[in-house]
Structures are given as structure tokens and as C-alpha cells.
Amino acid sequence: MQTEKVVHFITNWLRDYATNAGINGFVVGISGGIDSAVTSTLCAHTGLQVLCIEMPIHQAESHVSRAQEHIAQLKERFDNVDDTRVDLTPVFEEFKTEVSLDGAEATVDMALANTRARLRMTTLYYYAGLLGRLVAGTGNKVEDFGVGFYTKYGDGGVDLSPIADLLKSEVYAIGKFLKVPESIMEAAPSDGLFGDARSDEDQIGASYPELEWAMQMKDEGKSADDFDGRQKEVFQIFMRFNRMNHHKMIPIPICEIPKELK
Incomplete structure (x- = not known):
């Protein structure tokens, strides 16, 4: 892969899409993983406004620290990047009091995991609507078109997908080129939907x-x-x-x- 040229291509694609749509920037959910780190950095390279949103729901501390490290680094490097933190834990807990939790434990756990992703999608679109921006998706090709490892209308609910034609290995190559923090580059990929540090490989x-x-x-x-x-x-x-x-x-x-x- 011609990494530098791919970076320029995606950056131009993002900028052109937003400009043609009359939109002034992007909103990206930051998880502490490689995909959201690469996506947000590519968005920052466009020169358009980028809002990075951290949305913890009983999040593993390692995920939180990596997300915060990435956001801090990105804000140091780019004047067009801002951030906010929305703690969705109380919303998630209140939701659980209003729905039935009867059924097999594994099924309930998965339904609640997908609920986390959908609460985050709702939050991203709230800020996108508030600011007149696009929600940039963070799914890669293996997740989106190989194993379908994402939540329908959760992290799959986006306006555009800048890295969805890249394999995970290619995302890492771009992450290295873009100087994504080493803590993220070295961390085991994880969807962070269960409140612990279980990896994607553990689940798949x-x-x-x-x-x-x-x-x-x-x-x-x-x-x-x-x-x-x-x-x-x-x-x-x-x-x-x-x-x-x-x-x-x-x-x-x-x-x-x-x-x-x-």
C-alpha cells in the first residue's frame, strides 16, 4: 500500500465530500482504539472543524486513558480539533431500569452491549445536528464487510466511512504514518461494549x-x-x-x- 498517497486521497475525499455537502466539519467518537484514532486524525488533516467525543459507559480504565491521550495529542497538533466528554453511564443505567432484563444472560448482555453503541450513535448525531457536521464512521473493511463486527444503527450508523475500504493491517500502517500514540498502536483491538478489557479476538x-x-x-x-x-x-x-x-x-x-x- 502506498500509505502517504492513501492518506492524501482519504483526506481529500473527506474534505471534498463535506464541502460539496455544505458542511463545516466532522464529529468522531473516540474509543481509545486504532480505528477511531486514525479516522479522527484523517479528519483533522482536512483542516475542517473536528469534534472528538469521548462517551464512556462503565468503560475499562485502559480504554479511557488511551482515548484521552489521543485527544490531547490531536489537539496539540491541530488547531481545528476540539473535544467533549459525555458520560453516558447514568443514561445507560436508567435505560436498564425501564426495560425487561429477563432471558438468557448471554442474550441480555449482548442486547445491552448493542444498546451502548446505539446510545453513542444518538449522542454523535446530537452534536452533529447541533454543529452542522457529519458523523465520520470508524469501521474498517474486515469489520464492515467481512465479519460484520459492529452494531447495526450503533457504530454502523454514520454519514460517511473514510476507512471502510482498508483492512485492519492497513489501518495500522496509516496509524503509524499519522503518528498515532504507541499505546493505541500496541493495544489489542476491542469494541469496549462490555465494560471490561476483552479483545475483539476474545469475542470472535x-x-x-x-x-x-x-x-x-x-x-x-x-x-x-x-x-x-x-x-x-x-x-x-x-x-x-x-x-x-x-x-x-x-x-x-x-x-x-x-x-x-x-
């Missing part, structure tokens, strides 16, 4: 390099029968997530009424 069962390999194998038309051992296991994990989350990767189904019925 495969690392991002493994998932990138499986994604390539799928694109080449391979099947699980073409592999054995760990490779077969990884390919099956990838395909299971890909099938299960396919609904996130396609447009919302529309029931089209036949003309003769109208």
Missing part, C-alpha cells in the same frame, strides 16, 4: 491477520474443505460471522408491491 475467536486471510480466501472462492487444522477453523469462524451478519452488509430489504396491486 480469531485475530485480524487471520480474518484478513480468510476474507481473501473467500474472495478467491475457497471453501472450508480446502483447508485443515487452524486454517480450517479460522475460515469456518469467518464464514459463520459473515453469514450471520450478512444483513448488516446489504441495503434494508424493501417489500416492493407489484404494480397491478396498486
